[in-house]
Amino acid sequence: MRGRTSGDKSFLVLKSELSEVAEAYGATAEELVEIHKQCWEHDEEYQWERICLANPEFRDVKQYDKERILELLSRIRGGQKKSKEEVVRTSKVETDGKLYEEIYRDGQALFIDPEGNTYEELEIGGLKYAPIFGDELTEGAVLLPSGMESYEDEKTLIAEIQAHIHKYVDVSPFFETIGAYYVLLTWLYDELNTLPYLRVLGDTGTGKSRFLDTVGRLCYKATIVSGAITPAPIYRLIRKWGGTIIIDEGDFRASDEKNEVVKILNCGFERGRPVVRSQKDHPD
Structure with missing residues (x-):
């Protein structure tokens, strides 16, 4: 037996x-x-x-x-x-020093390597990897690039990001620079132990949401959590995509929801500080 x-x-x-x-x-x-x-x-x-x-x-x-x-x-x-069959759904695969990132092009989720080659799936070490696909992509809740492009140097890339921010948001050159460098930071966040948050403050009608939308959409795997949303989906999106969460504070009306989001932020800026959750009726 x-x-x-x-x-x-x-x-x-x-x-x-x-x-x-x-x-x-x-x-x-x-x-x-x-x-x-x-x-x-x-x-x-x-x-x-x-x-x-x-x-x-x-x-x-x-x-x-x-x-x-x-x-x-x-x-x-x-x-x-x-x-x-071992099939792992993921938005990123890193093996032997080579990185494969997920892109979304013409309604199809693909992996792309540093040379620009695309793959519908990968098979590495006996495991099959497939990109994540679902309503989060098709409805625009998670934003992925459609491809990759080489730049002569970082200065050229920063200048292009700044020009994009300048076109759509009325802020000083200083904040254009801060926004541009923060966008680049999000694409390298997993190489760092601690991270700052970019928070936009201002009176009603001063362009906070506009700034959030313009800069946020350039960030790594921008994950837009807007509307009447509870904190629970945020946990799932973070675990699933590992991207940049774009939060408009005005979308959280209830104080308990804001407290939950604050817990995420208080733990999320530093590596090794997970958010532990439990249900009062099911503590295990």
């Missing part, structure tokens, strides 16, 4: 937890897994809408149960994929 591996046990535990939550709303784990298979590449809101269409009872689900179900489905699928 074949011994049960830790991976098998983990899968069964996840499936059992999913069954417990699903049955409370009149569904089965198998039903949810099957629905998830058809839409896992889309963002979580789309996945949840598909689940609700098949099982209307889930429209009244508690927020914690919703997040738990989506998390379990993602982990179950991850275990299934690894058991069949």
Whole structure:
């Protein structure tokens, strides 16, 4: 008899937890897994809408149960994929000193190497890597470059970024320079242990959002979290993309939401300071 591996046990535990939550709303784990298979590449809101269409009872689900179900489905699928074929969805691959970054061109997500060659997927060391694709890209929540371009030197690149800022934002040359250098900083952030934040202050109507939009969209994997958004998606976007979060403070009306964002900022500027989260009804 074949011994049960830790991976098998983990899968069964996840499936059992999913069954417990699903049955409370009149569904089965198998039903949810099957629905998830058809839409896992889309963002979580789309996945949840598909689940609700098949099982209307889930429209009244508690927020914690919703997040738990989506998390379990993602982990179950991850275990299934690894058991069949190692495919890692990521926006960046670095191996043997060579960097492959994700780009988004003509509706297609691709990897690009320093020479400008593009790949639909990579196979390295027995693992397959594929770029992330979903509504975050197609709807413009995450902005990726469409290609790469060589510059004669850093001075030329800085001058071009400054010219772009000057064209769309009315600020002094000093702040044009600060903005340009900060854009470059975001493209190298993972080489540093600590980072400053760029915060724009001013009265209503002075162009804060304009500056945020103009400079932010040039940053590394600009991730725009605007509108009536709760902090929970921000955590997921940071983990998924590892890009530059663009936050308009005016979008966070509730004080508890602002406090959650402050926690992210207080820990996020320095390497090795993770944000630890828990649910009061499910502390483990």
